[in-house]
Amino acid sequence: MRILITGICGFAGSHLVRGLLQALEGLRISGVDNLSRSGSETNLAPLRALGCEITVADLRDPGVLERHSGADWVIDAAAEPSVLAGVSGNSSATELLHTNLFSTVPMLEFCRRHSAVFTLLSTSRVYGIKPLCEIPLQVVNGAFTPDSASGFDRGISEGFSTQPPVSLYGASKLCAETLALEYGEAFQFPVWINRCGVLAGAGQFGKADQGIFSFWIHRWAARQPLKYLGFGGHGFQVRDCLHPRDLVPLLLQQFEAGAMVPRTRVMNVSGGLPSATSLRQLSDWCTARLGAHTVECDGQERPYDLPWVVLDSALAKDAWQWHPKTSAESIFEEIAVHALANPRWLDLCSR
Numbered sequence: 618m619r620i621l622i623t624g625i626c627g628f629a630g631s632h633l634v635r636g637l638l639q640a641l642e643g644l645r646i647s648g649v650d651n652l653s654r655s656g657s658e659t660n661l662a663p664l665r666a667l668g669c670e671i672t673v674a675d676l677r678d679p680g681v682l683e684r685h686s687g688a689d690w691v692i693d694a695a696a697e698p699s700v701l702a703g704v705s706g707n708s709s710a711t712e713l714l715h716t717n718l719f720s721t722v723p724m725l726e727f728c729r730r731h732s733a734v735f736t737l738l739s740t741s742r743v744y745g746i747k748p749l750c751e752i753p754l755q756v757v758n759g760a761f762t763p764d765s766a767s768g769f770d771r772g773i774s775e776g777f778s779t780q781p782p783v784s785l786y787g788a789s790k791l792c793a794e795t796l797a798l799e800y801g802e803a804f805q806f807p808v809w810i811n812r813c814g815v816l817a818g819a820g821q822f823g824k825a826d827q828g829i830f831s832f833w834i835h836r837w838a839a840r841q842p843l844k845y846l847g848f849g850g851h852g853f854q855v856r857d858c859l860h861p862r863d864l865v866p867l868l869l870q871q872f873e874a875g876a877m878v879p880r881t882r883v884m885n886v887s888g889g890l891p892s893a894t895s896l897r898q899l900s901d902w903c904t905a906r907l908g909a910h911t912v913e914c915d916g917q918e919r920p921y922d923l924p925w926v927v928l929d930s931a932l933a934k935d936a937w938q939w940h941p942k943t944s945a946e947s948i949f950e951e952i953a954v955h956a957l958a959n960p961r962w963l964d965l966c967s968r
């Protein structure tokens with residue numbers, strides 16, 4: 618089997634490589650990455666040492682994918698993955714759309730020409746901000762928790778509204794989802810859309826707006842300033858988390874099923890309720906593991922902030938008997954070990 622991974626040097630891409638190589642013998646993996654994400658360059662030599670053929674190029678460069686013809690599976694893990702992309706920070710809205718949406722078109726054309734399977738790593742950010750903010754919440758053990766009668770006791774399922782606003786980032790991924798499904802339908806190749814919640818683990822290029830678990834634990838370990846932003850500045854906001862290597866068994870099953878299985882092609886893939894953690898709870902974990910540190914309370918709101926996002930992956934569990942294996946605690950521990958061994962990691966990620 619030959620796999621082409623776009624964004625191969627990114628956090629998810631590089632973990633997928635390692636997980637896939639461990640899971641299957643005789644696999645050939647190649648990839649494309651423009652190394653635009655600060656820190657991604659650190660994965661280039663180690664992935665090449667594992668045998669990956671990597672083209673350092675922008676996905677917008679014409680013909681770049683054809684250097685990898687022969688691949689029978691394309692995994693799209695290239696993106697501007699921050700919810701603030703396009704509205705603040707380093708990338709413009711046009712750049713965001715070029716990477717997250719327009720670059721999907723050559724990948725889909727590639728799959729069409731070579732009858733390859735297409736897998737998109739999508740996001741919980743496709744769900745509507747307004748209805749997400751309207752979920753009735755109470756505070757339990759330092760974390761926002763849906764009211765028991767709210768109907769969200771298992772998390773947010775795929776039927777949840779995707780009505781705008783969802784952020785430019787969310788919209789770019791939602792459009793890419795739609796385009797991929799239409800291409801798959803029109804040109805008869807298998808398409809799988811996996812909507813991930815927060816992905817987390819050691820080696821993630823943490824920033825305040827993306828890779829929050831990594832950012833928080835690294836900053837805590839280095840005793841650098843941290844703030845609870847928004848929602849009154851208490852740190853009650855909650856996310857679930859998943860280690861990207863836990864995606865591997867699911868992706869492999871989907872690949873093997875190909876076009877033959879008339880199952881739903883869009884699903885949530887996330888750590889769900891068992892992994893749901895508020896920033897305040899994460900701080901408690903950090904205190905116990907790394908010692909005391911002070912977090913500033915700052916109620917200042919950030920665009921697109923959400924109080925509670927926990928995905929229900931029941932569809933993936935029912936259809937594929939897929940279950941996350943790595944607990945949130947193990948993810949945090951892995952990040953802490955990495956943080957202690959690499960005290961300047963966040964400097965590398967913020968260049």
Ligand SMILES: NC(=O)c1ccc[n+]([C@@H]2O[C@H](COP(=O)([O-])OP(=O)(O)OC[C@H]3O[C@@H](n4cnc5c(N)ncnc54)[C@H](O)[C@@H]3O)[C@@H](O)[C@H]2O)c1
Nearest residue numbers: 624626627628629650651652653654657675676695696816
């Ligand atoms: N990290 C998360 O919490 C999370 C959650 C949900 C979904 N996702 C999705 O998973 C995928 C991977 O995210 P990640 O966390 O690994 O992000 P990442 O930033 O670590 O990796 C993305 C990689 O894509 C590369 N890239 C960006 N633009 C490119 C371009 N134009 N041409 C070539 N390469 C380019 C970057 O250099 C980087 O190595 C993304 O599609 C993201 O939307 C991530």
